[in-house]
Amino acid sequence: MTSAIRQIPLDTATQHHSHDFHQIVIALEGRADFDIEGLGGSIDAFCGCIVPANHLHYYAGTGNNRQLILDLPNDALALTGHHHDLARLFDAPRFFDLDEPLKHYLKFLIQELGQLSRLGAIPSIHQERLATTLLGSLHARLANEPAPPSHRRIDLRCLDRYIDDHLSGRLRVADLATVACLSEAHFTERFRHQTGVSPWQYVMRRRLDTSQRLLLRSHLPLSEIAALTGFAHQSALSRAYRHAFGQTPSQVRRQRNAQLTSLRS
Template sequence: MTHSTKVLTLPPSADQHDHQHHQLVFGLEGETAFELVGRSREVRIGHGCLVPCATDHVFSGLGDNRILVLDLPTESTDRLQQERINRLFQHPSYFHCPPELQLLLRSLSREIQHNPEDRLLQEACCNTLICALQRQLDHSLPARVRGKLNMELLDDYIDTHMDRRMPVDELAGLFCLSSSQFFARFREQSGLTPSQYVHERRLQAVRDALIHAPDSIAQLASRFGFCNQSALTRAFSQRFDLSPAQFRRQWSQHPSEDCAKQP
């Protein structure tokens, strides 16, 4: 069989099966539950699992979720490709993705989802993820090294999901940390709480959109995760000392001036 790559949402009802191909699963959004050879685990952002051919497994979705699924052949005419696949799928297992792999995963999953008919692109994305995961597993350390949070990864995720609520545990999953660990490290590094940081990023995005996009204030409220136009107007006015409408009007009259106060 050839590669098959797809972005799926799993239903809440549990299903159980096996198949005659290998399967590589990456968590993209929300949470899903998997059971491999008697070992249960939630596959969420920053995590995934390897399901070798003929491995019985149980899976279900936990609320809103998205996963990237790669179906891979057990035999391939490409010797190098087959060697990598064989090394990956020696036994069923779970894994976590470091920030660099998550950045790559997010970019490639968007390409896969937006170009479902481009088989060459699908194949290239699939091979890239196989190689990147294999390299990560080959060089993974037994102990996690404490370092700075990858803010590029976080910003990319926030910008991609700005139209909805992002709880702390979801952001913590990007870094394979508990909510309390992530909260403490994030505040130490940025001086803000995660919710304050997300809120500020939303408002800066609204500010840029008021300059460059023709959307109404109500449309911007929905686009950037505010419950309604009044909530956006209140938050924007508190932050910039101007309402969104006042800012847009002043900017159109004086485009060379920064009408809103900055941090």
């Protein structure tokens, strides 16, 4: 599979799936809502989101909408060879805004695709080149800021309190960086160095640990547990829980109920 760039509207009814290639979605018109393995957000004109491969994501467009979508397999030219560092963009899902230079490039990209399509099929190598330029520019903005001179450690206890207080809502890396008094890029780099995982992976672990406690210690419906721990849908919680613990929440709940029944008899 080679990289592919397309422009489509998203269905206004909520859909969900996962795929074995990375994806970048940038809104051109209208709005779209996404939930990517528990990370929720909205995108409108010149905003976008990163969907790593094999991440279940729910999505829906609002009204008349048009999205630019880049499909990027692991072996895409834009992610291999001299460009292998660009694959770091897909370490975790995230949302982003385009600055003015990138807005201009996006407009050029759309015009270039339109001109080429009038001449026939767009050569795949040209799509790869256009995708590589966009990915390189995004990488420079989102992941390539130099490390700060200070090596002060992040206060994880303070961060944990903030995460737990906001677990049911949308937790953005930018919000965590604000709590730590760092820029988003500096925070992400320092957090990974200090903990060995990305901020998104860390938040996901706290969501799952909390959901596990609620499953074992409460009688709350699974849909309510999903909402309390920041998952947009019960099925999003089930998929993430099974991936982390090897069982679905329903299986854990049935086993717990069976044990309680056995103790009473």
